[in-house]
Amino acid sequence: MKDILRRHHVLKEEIVELINKQIKMEAHSSSAYLAMAAWCDVRGYDNSAEFFFKQSDEERVHQLKFFHYLTDMECDAVSPGTDMPQHEFPTLRSVFEKALEMEIAVTDSIHNMVKVCREHGDIATEEFLRWFVQEQIEEEFVARRTLELFDVLGEDKIGLGLLEQQVLSVQYDGGNA
């Protein structure tokens, strides 16, 4: 008897389900960053808006990476509907706080996926996830450093103006500093 199941369904169901959940999470993040960008844009924080537009695009890229991985493995990739993201924020700082919280949640989720892959002996998916583990180090670093700018520069008009100047230049150097 042929092993048809293995030929056409490479990943275990638990892994497929996890990746589909991650696709939804990335889609929600992309949508949430777009809402943050809109909040910043209409209040004149142009560079912060650009920062979040860029983040939104990146989350969409992450979503598609997971999506293509599932389709390449001949598994069901589910195009997600997303919940309405938060559109109202009290301050610019609270926007960046929310951004860091989202990145931490994504990191936790990716790490959990790696653990489940190890439990199932799914070496291919674990290897695929390696890029995301590294990416989250960078994403969290940038979100954290940007938030720290509020402490360093203050939150009066001058401080926020300086933050606007610096927000697009915050980068992770890959631990080479």
Add this chain to the structure above:
Amino acid sequence: MITATSTEHLVYKTRNASLSQSDSTNSYILRFFNDELEFRACEFISFKRKIQQLDLPQLLSTEAPDVEVLYLPHCDRLMVLSIHEILELREVLAGAFTMLELNSVIHREIVRKV
């Protein structure tokens, strides 16, 4: 009507349902009461997921209808399932997937190693 051939293997059987694999067409054949449905692998996995996701407690509540209507897009058919039928489908699918995974283990550990 799909006829049983030497390339068709019975994978798992319950009282009113059976699941076979056809090596010639690379497909799965579900016989359920007097019905017969053929699935490709991805459709079969999707079908199993749909059956698993049916909300039985909801069906048992008095205000809800006691049947579930399931659409099968790959063959453009509707299945109308009672609670008993859903339970039997779950049983045959669970048993079949266990056997299919066992077959995968045999291929991995014995057939492909030769």
